[in-house]
Amino acid sequence: xxxxxxxxxxxxxxxxxxxxxxxxxxxxxxxxxxxxxxxxxxxxxxxxxxxxxxxxxxxxxxxxxxxxxxxxxxxxxxxxxxxxxxxxxxxxxxxxxxxxxxxxxxxxxxxxxxxxxxxxxxxxxxxxxxxxxxxxxxxxxxxxxxxxxxxxxxxxxxxxxxxxxxxxxxxxxxxxxxxxxxxxxxxxxxxxxxxxxxxxxxx
Amino acid sequence: xxxxxxxxxxxxxxxxxxxxxxxxxxxxxxxxxxxxxxxxxxxxxxxxxxxxxxxxxxxxxxxxxxxxxxxxxxxxxxxxxxxxxxxxxxxxxxxxxxxxxxxxxxxxxxxxxxxxxxxxxxxxx
Numbered sequence: 001x002x003x004x005x006x007x008x009x010x011x012x013x014x015x016x017x018x019x020x021x022x023x024x025x026x027x028x029x030x031x032x033x034x035x036x037x038x039x040x041x042x043x044x045x046x047x048x049x050x051x052x053x054x055x056x057x058x059x060x061x062x063x064x065x066x067x068x069x070x071x072x073x074x075x076x077x078x079x080x081x082x083x084x085x086x087x088x089x090x091x092x093x094x095x096x097x098x099x100x101x102x103x104x105x106x107x108x109x110x111x112x113x114x115x116x117x118x119x120x121x122x123x124x125x126x127x128x129x130x131x132x133x134x135x136x137x138x139x140x141x142x143x144x145x146x147x148x149x150x151x152x153x154x155x156x157x158x159x160x161x162x163x164x165x166x167x168x169x170x171x172x173x174x175x176x177x178x179x180x181x182x183x184x185x186x187x188x189x190x191x192x193x194x195x196x197x198x199x200x201x202x203x
Numbered sequence: 204x205x206x207x208x209x210x211x212x213x214x215x216x217x218x219x220x221x222x223x224x225x226x227x228x229x230x231x232x233x234x235x236x237x238x239x240x241x242x243x244x245x246x247x248x249x250x251x252x253x254x255x256x257x258x259x260x261x262x263x264x265x266x267x268x269x270x271x272x273x274x275x276x277x278x279x280x281x282x283x284x285x286x287x288x289x290x291x292x293x294x295x296x297x298x299x300x301x302x303x304x305x306x307x308x309x310x311x312x313x314x315x316x317x318x319x320x321x322x323x324x325x326x327x328x
Contacts, residue, residue: 023239066253086255092247093255096240159239167241174243 020159027071028154031099031147034070035063036090039077041104041137048140058147067093072150074143075129078106078113079120081186085178091127092175096167099154101146102129105136112136125190127176128166272324276316283312 006016037045049055049063064070067090079087091100102123105111110121123129130153131146138146157165166172176194179186190196252258290297290305319325 067255068253089247089250089257090253090255092245093250093253095248096243167243168239170241170243173245175245175247178247 023159024155024157027097028151029059031058031060031072031150031154032062032064032070033060033072033074034067034090034094035065036073037076038079038083038087039104039106041076041107044137044140045074045076045103045143048143053140053144055144055147058144058151060147067091068095070094071097072099072101073127074101074103075107075123076103078111079123081118081120081181084120084123084126084186085180087123088126088176088178092178096174097165098167099130099150100127101131101133101143101150103133103143103146104138105134108132108134120186122195125195126179127191128194269324269327272319273327276319276324279312279315283309 001016001018009016037043047053049061055061060072067073071094073087073091073094075087091098100123102108106113106119107123108129110116110119113119114121120126124132131149133142133146135142159168167174176191177188179188181187250258286305286308
C-alpha cells in the first residue's frame with residue numbers, strides 16, 4: 001500500500017498496517033535481555049533497569065537468568081580472554097532472533113585495558129554486534145539510546161526478500177565457533193567471517 | 204428435536220470454546236514458526252547446561268559414605284550441647300530426679316560415641 005493512500009485513510013480514521021509491521025512492533029517492544037554483567041558497566045546496566053531510568057518503558061525490564069529465554073545480550077564490561085569462550089557459548093545458546101549490544105569501551109575495543117595480555121580487544125571479533133556504545137562507563141542514557149537504536153533496527157527488518165535478517169535464512173548458521181584456549185592466545189584470535197584486522201595500505 | 208431444552212448444551216459449548224481459546228494461539232504460533240522461524244539446532248544450543256561453561260566428567264561419581272556417619276554424629280552432639288547449656292546454668296537448683304534424667308541422656312550418647320569410635324568411624328579413610 002502506498003504511503004499517500006495510507007495517510008488519506010488515516011485522516012478518515014482507518015488505520016492500516018502490514019503483518020510485518022505488527023510482528024516487528026511486537027518484537028521491538030518485548031526484548032528480553034540476558035542477565036549478564038562482566039564489569040563496572042554492569043552497574044550502569046542495573047541502574048538503567050531501575051526506577052530512575054526505567055528500562056521497563058521499552059518493555060525490556062525482564063532480565064532473564066537463562067540464555068534460552070533471552071533475545072538480547074548486553075555485553076557490559078571487559079571481556080577477558082578467559083571469559084570470551086563462555087560469552088560466545090552463551091550467545092550460541094540464545095534462541096533466534098538474537099541481538100547484541102556491546103556496552104562500553106572495553107566491550108567494543110578493550111578500552112583502557114587494551115594493552116593487557118589477557119583482554120579481548122572487542123567482542124565483535126567473535127559474535128555479530130548490532131549496537132556499539134562508547135563510554136567508560138556509558139551513562140544509562142547511552143544504554144537507553146542504544147536500546148532505542150536496536151528497536152529501530154528490529155522495526156526495519158523485513159520478513160521476506162533477500163535482505164531479511166540472518167535468523168530467517170534457514171541455511172545461515174545460528175551458532176558461531178567458540179574460541180579455544182591456545183598456548184599464547186585464543187584460537188582462532190578472531191572469527192574471520194565477522195572481523196578482520198584492518199590492513200595497512202602502503203604506498 | 205427442535206425446541207427441546209438440553210441442560211448440558213451450555214456445558215458442551217463452554218468446553219469447546221475453552222479448548223479453542225487455548226489451542227488457537229498455539230496453532231497460530233506453530234503455523235507462523237513453520238515459515239518465519241527456521242529451526243537451527245546445534246551442539247551448543249542443545250547443551251544441557253546453560254551457564255556458558257562446558258559440562259565435563261561423569262555424573263555417576265561416588266560420594267564417600269563415611270561423611271554420612273560424621274554428619275549424624277556431629278548433629279547428635281550439636282543438639283546435646285543445646286541441652287547441656289541450660290542444664291549447666293540451672294545445675295545448682297535441680298533435684299536428684301533431673302540430674303539422673305540428664306545423666307542417662309548423656310550416657311546414652313556417650314555410649315553411641317564409644318561404639319562409633321570402636322567401629323573406626325572417627326578415622327577418615
